[in-house]
Amino acid sequence: MADFSLDSSFIPALHKPSALLPIAKHRESLLYVVETFPVTIVIGQTGSGKTTQLPQYLDSAGWCADGKIIAVTQPRRVAATTVAVRVAEELGCEIGKEVGYSIRFEDLTSSSTRIKFMTDGLLIREALVDPLLTRYSVIMVDEAHERSISTDILLGLLKKIRRKRPELRIIISSATLQAEQYLQFFTEGEDSSQSKENDSLANDICTIVSIEGRTFPVDVLYLEKPAEDYVEKAIETVFDIHSQEGEGDILVFLTGREEIDNAVQAVSERAIDLNSRLGRLQPLPLYAGLSTEQQMYVFDQLPDGTRKVVFSTNIAEASVTIPGIVYVIDTGFVKLRAYDPRTGIESLTATPVSQASASQRAGRAGRTKPGKCFRLYTEDDYQSLPKANVPEIQRSNLAPVILQLKALGIDNIVRFDFLTSPPAELVAKALELLYSLGALDEYAKLTRPLGSRMAELAVEPMMAKTLLSAESFGCLSEILTIAAMTSLGGSVWFHHEGERKRMESSRRKFAVEEGDHLTLLNVYQAFVTKGKKEAKFCHDHNLNYKSLSRAVSIRAQLKRYLERFGITVDESLASREQGADNNKKTEQIRRCLTAGFFAHAARMQPDGTFRNVEGGTILHAHPSSLMFNRKADWVIFHEVMEAGEKKMIRDITKIEKDWLLEYGAEFYTVSKKG
DNA sequence: GCTCTTGAT
Known part of the structure; x- marks a missing residue:
């Protein structure tokens, strides 16, 4: 060559x-x-x-x-x-x-x-x-x-x-x-x-x-009065830049997938009517949920006379650097995760950016030559923005962090020298959960071997407890797979535009009546046996190859940890079992999951929504779950997240009510007192 | 009825 x-x-x-x-x-x-x-x-x-x-x-x-x-x-x-x-x-x-x-x-x-x-x-x-x-x-x-x-x-x-x-x-x-x-x-x-x-x-x-750095000056421009609809204003600004400004690509910061897909479509539709003298406009989406190859398009060199417009989440703020950006449009919003220690529910909401973020975004325009940043808010708005984002440690579920600190020998969490201290409620909630899982004793000391082993495993505490219980339920090999699959965070399934129906039917092929965890187990086993861990298998079944390969690595790593603890993993049991044996195995897996996830339990109502155990919170099955359109009674779930007005649960498995008391008695008696 | 901002062990 x-x-x-x-x-x-x-x-x-x-x-x-x-x-x-x-x-x-x-x-x-x-x-x-x-x-x-x-x-x-x-x-x-x-x-x-x-x-x-x-x-x-x-x-x-x-x-x-x-x-x-x-x-x-x-x-x-x-x-x-x-x-x-x-x-x-x-x-x-x-x-x-x-x-x-x-x-x-x-x-x-x-x-x-x-x-x-x-x-x-x-x-x-x-x-x-x-x-x-x-x-x-x-x-x-x-x-x-x-x-x-x-x-x-x-x-x-x-x-x-x-x-x-x-x-x-x-x-x-x-x-x-x-x-x-x-x-x-x-x-x-x-x-x-x-x-x-x-x-x-x-x-x-x-x-x-x-x-001093080596960047070019960026002119920052503000709106005179606030925009009513920042997505629409962003699209208009794209066309204004295209008709009035010199060469150079445009980067637009929006908050999420939906906004981005809509904006990309709107720009391609309206670009058809463009005066041919202006040259073409090529809109492109960028967010973490895209496959690697789809993300790579933003790096493509476009033909002369075509202007690239990248609509991105804050992934382009620090993680991904696109060369050739001269114009930045900053809508002033970002989706941020927050955690409510009272309900244990995480939420994801569009929030105004901080001044630090705004300046980082503007800086993206000055990497190759002097640029311009159009802020779709007023200068007064900018002045009233917080200087920096609230540190993550003040808005997260702290159970994993506290477990890790305990394992590092830091017994008194409150006296640990935090750069910024987390709110007391977050610490209390985390300690309560770790205690109910048996990772901490009544003096909040790390238990041995359970607590110290949980800290060593690279999965969140509830799943760590599930893993360390699996040997006694006789389903260790299966739980290893489920732990690896759930830690992928929902990126198992994959579809191109307009392929949603196809993905749904692929998903149905792997479905297991008892719920999402067993379905994930099924997917993994098919991938490593029939699929020979190959990309083609994933492509044929709308699966995310990158994620499944990652699951293979995570599973191997978790297995090594367990073996270091002296726990042997018998993989021969993992082969498909038939009939009554299989039902028994399935029940053991569901029981084992309950032993770790009793704090995440809910019951389905006649209308198909769920209530948490206290009954006060309405939960919806995430559309990616089997339980989105099936009947169930009591279930446990991996995760709950609030997006928009709805609180959604994902990775759901059917259980028996009695198991909650059998494995989570401590948790439910403590909760009743409060 | 219809979907997730971004990282990491």
Whole structure:
């Protein structure tokens, strides 16, 4: 194959000699600062080179002597891998040798690794084995301003570790807004042994360094008066830009799939009437629910004279970078997850963005040349927006986090040094659930072996309990599969536009009367046996190949954990059983699920809706569930989420009422008191 | 009756 092309004969922009990056001239001062201060906060805009260059500077300055490692954490897997590959190239080494990465299911490091990129969640798990993270001389936490739960927890742990390891160097990279907050976090409580007016000691711990970025200016424009319908206004603005502004692609931020699909359709319909002098408009959708190949379209180079318009969720705000965007339209909304500790119900609602998000969105217009950002709200509206989003830790179900903290030896959750403390109700609710599952005892101490094992398994507490009960119900192999399948979060089925009927009938072929969990089990077993784990099988049956392959990895990993606990998994039982044996097995699986999910129980009413156990909450079966159009009595479900006015439950299985008392007696007696 | 913002172990 001829390998000559324009692409390969030029050096891509990413691989500019690193001496040209803005960070290069700060090299000496950065090294001095890291040498002098245990904690360094680096404020660096996109394109400053902090993530790729700083670890190399540290390495050459000797921070990897004695076999110590420089760790750089990222909130996302792709970031960890792509940055690692790039740094390896710059250093001219093979990935996995001096420079490596480690993410779930993929560890490309070796004994010679000196710079290691990884997800922050994985580093937290390493602390379970090595509480002081002694392998690392420097830990750099990148993208800390995103305030994900794992980043927040990691920062709390690092503050604690630092007191016992004064030689450890911590680097936090953050956007401007929060820098002071990190400084305060790492200095407060550190000078208690000294006199209080002595500020200089605090200043010895932590310092802030700013590095200029390499982006182009973006003009920000506001509406004079608020828009009535932001989707319609966004579409009109697309056509205004197309007829009045120069070349360049457009990125529009909307809140979800429905809005995006509608907008894409509206633009293609109205584009037919365009004056031919203007050139074509090509609208494209972008959201996480699309398959990988559909997502790739946004990177396609379009013919000259065609303008690309990408309608996206906030996936384009930080996770996906589309080259060539010159115009951004920001509708000012994002869907955010929230959790109500009183009902245990998560909700998903469109919320105004924060100023930080708005500026991140605007920045997407200035990556290749000067750009413009059209904010579909007034400047006054902007001023009244919150500075930053509410951190995830303040609006999530904390049961998994608290279980993990307990396993790390942090008994007193309330006294843990959180960057931002979670509300007391969230903590109380999580403790209550963990107690009812048997993970914590009456003194809120982690139980052994149950609680510590639950913490080690990479699934949420209710499923972890189910897994660890499965051996006694004689259905371990099946529950392993169900745990892997439910952790995919509903991405098992897949359909192209207009193929919904086809998908429904595919789904019916795998349906099992008792409910969604057994149906998922059926799908998995068909995929690995008849389907030979091949993409074609998925394609033929409207299944998501990427998800099912992931389920295979997750299942294997969970199985390894169980074997490490000394629990043997007998796979011979997993083969299809017939007749009475099969019914008995099915009942054991349903009982076992109840042992973990008793807190998620409901009863179907004559009208087909569900009520929770207390009776006060109306729940609807999610349209993806078998129970959406079938009869049932008592059921347990994996998840409940409020979207719009409806509270919907998904992954539903029929159970017997008596089982709830048999396996969840504690929970229901406690609930009655409250 | 008709569907999920985004990440992660």
